[in-house]
Amino acid sequence: MDGPTRVCCPDRVIPPVLEAVITGVWRPNRQIDNSSPTFADAGFNPGGRFQWRVRARSGATAEPYSAPVAGTTRAPWGDPAVPGENLRTQWETTLAAQYTSDVNEYAYTAAVDELSDRVRVTEIGRTALGRPINMFVIGYPTPPATPAAVAATSPLMVNCNVHGNEPGDREACLIMARQLAFSNDPRTLDLLAHTTVLIVPTINGDGRAANTRGNSTGQDLNRDYSLIRQPETFALVRMLRDYRPVAGYDGHEFGNSSAGDLPMLPPRHQNVAQPIFDESQDMIEGHMYTQGAKDGWWPCPYGCNGGGNVGLSEETILRNTLGLKNVVNSLLELRSAGGATRPDEGNTANNRRRKAYSALWTFNQFLDYHRASLKEITSARAGGITFQVSNTGRIVFRGSRPIAAYPSPHAGEAPPPLDAPREDQILTDVPCAYRLTEEQYHGERTDGPAGQRTTVAQRLAAHGWKVVTVAGRYLVPLAQPERGLIPLLLDGQAVEKLVDAERVYPTVTGRHTGPLVVSGVTCLRDATVAGPVRVRPGGTLVATGSSITGPVDATGAAGVFLTDSTVTGPVRVAQGTGPVVVVDTKVTGPVEVSDNRGEAPLVAANTVTGPLRCGGNSPAPVDLGLGNSVLGPKSGQCASL
Structure with a gap:
């Protein structure tokens, strides 16, 4: 397929042109239904003109082109004459020439909050350098008043920007917040009347401002969600404890030009309860693959073709941490690099638009999945919690559930690598509890930013774990909902632990x-x-x-x-x-x-x-x-x- 990319500003109408032809290749493994090929492109300016034509290839033989099809892309969401709807981010107003700055984000967020009764913006914490970490709480006609009331609605969560140099999802989240805040279409009103949407646009504001992967200390925050040494991850985990989302998406970008548009992955750690893993996989393979084939997007397993040794079992990664907290969820990796399947990916603005708008499609599909499958999600959560509190089965310190490959060509033909646990990463004689000393529990830590360090007691409280004080020591039983995560932080055999606590066995x-x-x-x-x-x-x-x-x-x-x-x-x-x-x-x-x-x-x-x-x-x-x-x-x- 090919077409021009000569597009301009949304308020200018220009005719289709045939200069500067660019080409993209449709691959049969981009969707699960090859009988009806579809292709979505979001590299154009919203409201601009485009033109496409296609032709088939059989080996080296190219068939004639189809007649050109021209049209106008969708305008940015929201009526420019309606307050609230007319808000735009810096990324939108500059036609993707600039990403939204922190100052613009705060102003935009405050305006959405002020102009919509459906929205409450709450500060869940601060970054290491003191930037606010805001969260949109969105419901209809108004959001529930307290975290407990939000939790009662089986909310869903999107975490949009943990790596500062991966900003595409963040732009999608800011646009989606506006859509949810002001849209009056039946789908939006129905969705918000039945649940609450939680959107955290920027957990890593310091990294976004500096365009760095890590936070201001250099810590990769997506390797800290279990240990919560950093104020950013501590804040998000504490929010999870209080608001209790039942489903989530975690936004990233991935530099593999051979990958699909939207690499995704469920929580693979083997301590994740089977129902949580299964429902997360169904969300990806049952919903996203199916809808992607209909709408022209290309979801695939994280890694995809030539993806390398990624998508493994570290419990420090949010998708695994969420799974161990009984949250149905997926990673989302926007393909940040260009490639043969995407026209004009060498154009920076076009590439940025494709990333952000493909994320916007994904997050909206996530909302639809949650609305249609809430019974299955809550059933999986119930199964996960009852399994974990039973304290049955082995503990695996590191090791992933396998993801089977589909016969080629298929979107799921190239899953991430096997990651079976080694013998020394398996504990079959599982204790009843862990016992911590006073020093282990309340002692000063050396990990985390100076002046902002937290004790083990504070971190376990942020996770929401039950701790019993007994004779000057602290007992953490495994008979509680996050049993699969507890040994990963407290057992001496764990790979990334907080302390080497004493195992307490049944009496x-x-x-x-x-x-x-x-x-x-x-x-x-x-x-x-x-x-x-x-x-x-x-x-x-x-x-x-x-x-x-x-x-x-x-x-x-x-x-x-x-x-x-x-x-x-x-x-x-x-x-x-x-x-x-x-x-x-x-x-x-x-x-x-x-x-x-x-x-x-x-x-x-x-x-x-x-x-x-x-x-x-x-x-x-x-x-x-x-x-x-x-x-x-x-x-x-x-x-x-």
Whole structure:
């Protein structure tokens, strides 16, 4: 196919021309349906004229050209006469000659916030040099008022610019924020009435201002989302804890001229729960490949042809961190380099337009996928959380799930390389918990920018992990939703750890007959207890995959973790001073969670034959969107769980 690129300003109409012909090659592996070839191009100025013609090739033989087709590209979104809609970024007004500066971004963001009731812009943190990290919170008719209220809408998130010298996604995000803020088309209103969209345009403002990959310290932030040594990554992870998006996209650029337009990849780390990996793959291969074939874009696995040793299992990378946090998600790598499949890629502005507008297509498809597949997304999230809290299966410190290649020609014919874990990267004898010393937990760190360093205690809190204080030490049980990530930061065998914490193994397995009294730390795994269980004040019970015949009573406990278990008898957890986690447990009898202090009790995905009563807890219990099945009344703080 070929055509001219003589296009000009959106307000000038010029006729098609046949000078400066440029050529692009349509490859059969760019889409999954070769019976209806399509090709999208976004290298033209919005509102400008274009002309195309095509011809087929069979080997070295070229068929005659088709008759030329000419037209006008879409104008920039938004009526220039309507306040709000008429906002434009610096990138748009300069026709991609300049990227949007930080100052222009702040002014544009503030204007969108001021002019749209659907938008609230919140500052989630600051960069190492003090630049604000803003997030658009967008809903209809107005966004929910608090992070917890946003979380209740099963929100989705786009992280747009972690590498400062990869700005294409950021420009797409700023345009999409305007579209969502002011568009009145039925699709937009329906979408925003059913969820909340979270857009973080620039997490790495210092790197963007300097046009560098890393932040001002030189740290690659996409190698820090688990360790959160930098203020930028710390801020984003803390936001994930509070707003709890169920799906996400992470924007990048990739310099491989042989790749497709839009390399994508799911969370591959083997500790990611199978349902999260599967749904992420379905989003890419089931939705993006299909829609790309219809609309003319070329999604493919990250790496694509000749992509090299990329797309592996580092938990420090956001797509893997998100997967380990039970978020369905994908990487997006805009192809930053030109190539034979793209006309006039040597023209810098055309290349920039193609990148940004292909990202805009992807993010809008992500919104549509979320709207159409929310039931499947939340089901995958529920499956991921219940799997993780059960603390079953091995721990892999580094190693990726394989992605199968499709028979050529196909968009998925060239997946990333295998990344199987080595023997020394696998832990089969998995502990019940990790125990940290005072120095490990609260001690001063040397990693991170001077004057902005955080302790392990602060980082685990930002991740949202449950920690029990026991006799001057700190216990981190694995029976919680981010179990797959915990050992990667706390185990001495881990590749990039924070500390070498002590492994704590189960104390009760097999059969126990008679009463069980817990005064210190007791870990039950696959145990059968025929008798009552009593947790004394200051004691900690961690029970996974166990069966208890008799009441469970914990009054004044330091911590209670009851997951993937069955209890025949009443369960009462009251006046606790530490974490309470009751998840995916079958209880025949009443359940009471009352007057606990410290953290919000997690009461989720349980089956209760009897009443569920909660009251006096501060904060109130939560279920992370995993409701409880209760054959009896639900009352007090658990009435909606």
